[in-house]
Amino acid sequence: MQRKRDPLATFKSNQRLFAISSIALLLGLVGFTPAYGGVSQQRFIPAGTYVPFFISRDPTKKSTAETVRKPTPVPAFWMDSSLVTNKDFLEFVKKHRDWRRSQIARVFADESYLKHWRSDVVLNKPADLDQPVTNVSWFAAAAFCHSRDKELPTTDQWEYAIEDAGRHSEDVKKKILSWYSAPNPKVLREVKQHSPNGYGIYDLYGLIWEWTQDFNSAMIGSELRSDGTKDENLFCGAGSASATDASDYVKFMRYSFRSSLRADYTTANLGFRCAREEKK
Amino acid sequence: MKLIPILGLLAISVSLSGSVYNQAVADTLKNLPLKSRSIYQSKSQWETQDGDKTGLEKLRGKPVVAAMIYTSCQASCPLMMSDLKAIEHGLSVDERNGVQFAAFAFDSKKDTPNQLKSFSEKHGVSLARWTFFHGSPSSVRELAALLGVKFKQLEDGSFDHSNAISILDSEGVIVRQQLGLRQNPEESIKTLQRLLDH
Numbered sequence: 001m002q003r004k005r006d007p008l009a010t011f012k013s014n015q016r017l018f019a020i021s022s023i024a025l026l027l028g029l030v031g032f033t034p035a036y037g038g039v040s041q042q043r044f045i046p047a048g049t050y051v052p053f054f055i056s057r058d059p060t061k062k063s064t065a066e067t068v069r070k071p072t073p074v075p076a077f078w079m080d081s082s083l084v085t086n087k088d089f090l091e092f093v094k095k096h097r098d099w100r101r102s103q104i105a106r107v108f109a110d111e112s113y114l115k116h117w118r119s120d121v122v123l124n125k126p127a128d129l130d131q132p133v134t135n136v137s138w139f140a141a142a143a144f145c146h147s148r149d150k151e152l153p154t155t156d157q158w159e160y161a162i163e164d165a166g167r168h169s170e171d172v173k174k175k176i177l178s179w180y181s182a183p184n185p186k187v188l189r190e191v192k193q194h195s196p197n198g199y200g201i202y203d204l205y206g207l208i209w210e211w212t213q214d215f216n217s218a219m220i221g222s223e224l225r226s227d228g229t230k231d232e233n234l235f236c237g238a239g240s241a242s243a244t245d246a247s248d249y250v251k252f253m254r255y256s257f258r259s260s261l262r263a264d265y266t267t268a269n270l271g272f273r274c275a276r277e278e279k280k
Numbered sequence: 281m282k283l284i285p286i287l288g289l290l291a292i293s294v295s296l297s298g299s300v301y302n303q304a305v306a307d308t309l310k311n312l313p314l315k316s317r318s319i320y321q322s323k324s325q326w327e328t329q330d331g332d333k334t335g336l337e338k339l340r341g342k343p344v345v346a347a348m349i350y351t352s353c354q355a356s357c358p359l360m361m362s363d364l365k366a367i368e369h370g371l372s373v374d375e376r377n378g379v380q381f382a383a384f385a386f387d388s389k390k391d392t393p394n395q396l397k398s399f400s401e402k403h404g405v406s407l408a409r410w411t412f413f414h415g416s417p418s419s420v421r422e423l424a425a426l427l428g429v430k431f432k433q434l435e436d437g438s439f440d441h442s443n444a445i446s447i448l449d450s451e452g453v454i455v456r457q458q459l460g461l462r463q464n465p466e467e468s469i470k471t472l473q474r475l476l477d478h
Contacts, residue, residue: 072435106316107426138425151418216424217432219442263425 042078042276043200049073050160053251074160076278079153083132083191083203083210083273084144086123089114092144094121099140106264109137113266130190132208132271138263141211145274152213153275155258159251162205167198176205176250184269209257211272218259309450310340319426320452324419326384329396329412336423336452339382339411343475344448345468346382348420348429349412350439351391351399359461360443361403367445368409370469378476381410386424386431386439388417428457447471 049071093100093114100120104113114135118124136144138152145151153161164172192202204210261270314320320337327333339346345367349360364383368376385391391399396412415423424431431441445458447468456471 105314105318105321107319107321139422142422213421214432216421216428216430219430219432219440259430262428 041081043081044278045077045079045157045161045199045201047074047076048160048165050156050163052156052159053248053255072156074156077153077157077275078278079157079161079199079201079275080150080273081192081196081200081202083208083271084141085130085191086117086133087129089133089136089144090121090123090129092147096143096147099143104140108139108264110264110266112268113137113140115266116268131188132191132203134188134208134268134271135266136211136271137266138211138215138261140266141272142213144272148274150274150276152211152272155212155214155217157275158204158210158212159254161199161201162197164197164199172197172205173250179206180250180253188269208269208271209254211261211270212258215258215261216263218255310337314340315451315453317454318452319423319448319454322422322426324415324422326413326415326419327393328414329393329400329407331393339380339448340450340452342378342380342450343472344380344382344446344452345472346384346427346446346448347444348386348424348427348431348441349383350386350441351395352387352438360445363443363445363458363461363463363465365403365405366465367468367472368405370465371472375473375476376409379409379472381405382413383410384413384415384420384423386420386433386441387437388415388420389437427454447475449475 051071097103098105101114101117102120112135116124116128116135123129142152162172163169188207191207194202194206196202197204314337320335320340322336325333325335345364347360347364361383364381368379368381371379383396385396391414393412393414396414400407400410400412423429427444427446429442429444431439433439443459443461445468446454447456447458449455455475456468458465458468
């Protein structure tokens with residue numbers, strides 16, 4: 001037998017619900033700020049090629065010796081010059097309630113989602129506005145980019161952008177290495193404090209790690225044996241053998257970082273920017 | 281507030297005789313909010329082998345055996361299909377009817393509903409229990425993220441991918457994953473039987 005519900009209680013709770021939603025609506029209206037000019041600028045990145053850290057497997061061949069070593073083509077695309085900031089993300093969650101800290105479905109982000117904020121739509125202090133947003137999952141990052149008619153950059157696009165057509169490559173590599181070896185700062189600096197690269201893109205290194213659209217394409221060892229056989233030669237077990245440039249430790253770090261992620265992970269030094277394919 | 285209808289439903293289900301599958305209860309359950317950890321929270325859109333457009337919540341109501349497949353591959357997919365069938369065959373006829381099998385295609389281009397239909401016929405599976413899903417690249421990417429499956433399209437259009445069979449409860453929460461190919465299906469079968477007993 002289903003318990004009968006007291007009609008008065010139902011009415012009262014509906015009334016309370018109505019009051020709460022009216023207040024929420026009012027707050028929402030007050031809190032709403034018209035789109036400011038801070039929507040991240042996009043930079044055009046011309047087509048070219050780059051050599052990924054791991055060479056792609058020639059599907060017709062089985063062994064490492066027969067892997068393909070040719071560079072990967074990257075079609076032209078647009079990329080945000082800046083990382084997405086707390087301010088940008090705040091604007092997003094104000095409009096999209098489902099992505100607020102208290103509302104998000106657990107399947108889309110773990111418990112530390114936006115934990116550095118005071119509450120759903122309040123930051124800890126105004127100084128945080130221009131810091132890159134972190135503690136965001138891949139699902140949340142992808143939803144943010146979609147809301148702006150963009151996508152997360154593919155790993156190929158991202159790596160191609162940081163390669164910067166080879167400009168100052170030795171210098172950049174040194175800077176990245178020293179960033180890797182430094183401990184994580186307690187407080188992140190604001191975005192765009194250092195000069196951009198040759199494409200006009202800021203903070204590809206030196207501040208945080210970034211989600212890519214296909215972060216889950218990086219496979220290690222057994223994951224990549226699509227036929228289920230033990231071909232240890234193919235992947236990371238033989239990482240140095242299949243790496244195109246075994247000395248390229250910085251690329252290797254990014255590759256292994258991405259392959260360690262799960263789409264619901266959030267952490268204090270992982271954020272994102274958006275990109276868009278060049279319309280044909 | 282949310283508790284009251286749930287308690288009511290519990291009262292109904294308890295009063296019904298044990299394992300009888302009751303459509304009315306299932307339909308009412310479907311109107312309750314989704315669990316926070318349910319993969320049916322995803323708004324990704326799909327098309328079945330019969331060309332029906334649907335969201336993932338179509339699967340709500342029965343435990344699901346879910347996997348991602350690639351029909352034109354030569355190597356792993358026959359193995360993936362036989363792993364899925366091994367789970368199916370490990371269940372009694374009654375149990376099988378309480379379970380759904382969902383196979384999602386990696387290849388948005390080649391694995392059209394028609395292709396999936398003939399793939400299902402080739403494998404001789406019952407479409408009463410099995411559904412094959414075709415989706416856009418972004419639906420595929422999102423589902424792979426939800427199921428923890430890694431994949432990469434190679435230059436020739438073929439796919440490298442990791443192999444995972446996910447067992448979902450009737451609300452779409454992942455309760456077990458069988459990783460890799462040619463695994464012993466016993467644990468997955470037990471998990472399904474436990475879910476069916478509830």
